[in-house]
Amino acid sequence: MPHIPSREKSLAARRLSPARVATSLFDASFATRPTVSASAPGRVNLIGEHTDYNGGPVLPLAIERRTAIAARATPRWAFVSATDKKVHEVDIDAPMRQEWTDYLVGVVRELRVLRSAPPGAEIAVASNLPIGAGLSSSAALTVAAAKAISLLAGRRLSPAALAEVAFRAEYHQVGVRCGRMDQTIAAHGQRGAALLFETAGGTLQPVPLPGRLWILETGVSHRLTGSAFNERRRECEEALAFCREWRPGLSYLAQLTPAELPEIERRLPPPLVPRVRHVVTETARTRSAAAALGAGDMVTLGRLLVEGHESLRRDYASTIPEADFLVEAAQAHGAYGARLTGAGWGGAVVLLAPPDREARTVAELASEFQMRYGRMPVTWSTRAARGVRRETL
Ligand code: GLA
Numbered sequence: 001m002p003h004i005p006s007r008e009k010s011l012a013a014r015r016l017s018p019a020r021v022a023t024s025l026f027d028a029s030f031a032t033r034p035t036v037s038a039s040a041p042g043r044v045n046l047i048g049e050h051t052d053y054n055g056g057p058v059l060p061l062a063i064e065r066r067t068a069i070a071a072r073a074t075p076r077w078a079f080v081s082a083t084d085k086k087v088h089e090v091d092i093d094a095p096m097r098q099e100w101t102d103y104l105v106g107v108v109r110e111l112r113v114l115r116s117a118p119p120g121a122e123i124a125v126a127s128n129l130p131i132g133a134g135l136s137s138s139a140a141l142t143v144a145a146a147k148a149i150s151l152l153a154g155r156r157l158s159p160a161a162l163a164e165v166a167f168r169a170e171y172h173q174v175g176v177r178c179g180r181m182d183q184t185i186a187a188h189g190q191r192g193a194a195l196l197f198e199t200a201g202g203t204l205q206p207v208p209l210p211g212r213l214w215i216l217e218t219g220v221s222h223r224l225t226g227s228a229f230n231e232r233r234r235e236c237e238e239a240l241a242f243c244r245e246w247r248p249g250l251s252y253l254a255q256l257t258p259a260e261l262p263e264i265e266r267r268l269p270p271p272l273v274p275r276v277r278h279v280v281t282e283t284a285r286t287r288s289a290a291a292a293l294g295a296g297d298m299v300t301l302g303r304l305l306v307e308g309h310e311s312l313r314r315d316y317a318s319t320i321p322e323a324d325f326l327v328e329a330a331q332a333h334g335a336y337g338a339r340l341t342g343a344g345w346g347g348a349v350v351l352l353a354p355p356d357r358e359a360r361t362v363a364e365l366a367s368e369f370q371m372r373y374g375r376m377p378v379t380w381s382t383r384a385a386r387g388v389r390r391e392t393l
Helices: 006-015 018-030 101-113 137-152 159-174 181-188 229-246 258-267 270-294 298-316 321-332 358-373
Strands: 036-045 060-073 077-081 088-090 121-127 193-198 203-208 213-217 337-341 348-352 379-382 389-391
Touching: 018 036, 018 060, 018 077, 018 121, 036 137, 036 181, 060 137, 060 181, 060 193, 060 379, 077 101, 088 101, 101 137, 101 159, 121 137, 137 159, 137 181, 137 389, 159 181, 181 193, 193 270, 203 270, 213 358, 229 258, 229 270, 258 270, 270 298, 298 321, 298 337, 298 348, 321 337, 321 348, 321 358, 348 358, 358 379
Parallel strands: 077 121
Antiparallel strands: 036 060, 036 389, 060 121, 077 088, 193 203, 213 348, 213 379, 337 348
């Protein structure tokens, strides 16, 4: 065996696409070839956090890291992932097991409703997305699975249909009370563009994003199931019920305007006020951010990102000190702006900086983070990438 220095080894490993890893894992686990392969990306949300389940806008982009599925129709359902390499034979109608396979079970159940699932399938999963980093590895998994499994049944579902299957799998089957942002961007993502998704009307508008952005993983794992996420949703529903007493006909919190905030402060129970303030101000910020990005005004976009983070910290109480530290340091080191992306309570910071100094900014931040927390954050860059696709075998 030739000696491969570990740096080269890891570069070689990175070059192997998730689709190729899923295919070889399939071969090794099931002793036969897959007949279908599909993949879907993770996402970064530039801004518009916790607005999707409040009828507001979001501005996510699909990233270059993906989850891939290799599959073949068989009489049984059996799943294997590159992470645990164990073949899980599952009964689709049995109670959920509280493990990763639940997401696939949820997808199969939802595809059955559409008569778009085969009687069974063997499925291998591989991903180069970090798990628990708030980059939506679960939507990448469910959207890729919806594509691969429906293809096995001879169906070609539209991106919108795939996003809906994936959303229903996560919301109704797994029980995470998420909005529709993650599945939508995993299905509709476009190369070189973020998407302004107005969740109330369902419109999608591409906004060109030609440059790179950086991801700084805080190393604090966020897990959506069982987190404070469902509690925040409950608070938003409660706030909406209060607001409807004086604004009958209000459908979503995001319909309220910043001018109504003083009245909201007078009428709502104090603990709910900051939650509504976040939703209302974030809705306005997200639309301004899309306009700034469209105009190439990165300075304004960066400022809005930082304001968004501050609102999450102060009003939505969903940030963590590690992310607050990185966002503050980012400004001091010449970034346009940065913010914690995704649901929060852990995960990763997204950072935008001028191209001529972005690598230096990130390196300086990483070493400050190490001085403060005693460990290097994992950092990498990405561009806006394509959504779900069929892979060649
Ligand atoms: C998670 C959910 C999304 C969205 C974000 C917060 O990623 O899945 O629907 O609510 O959190 O913006």
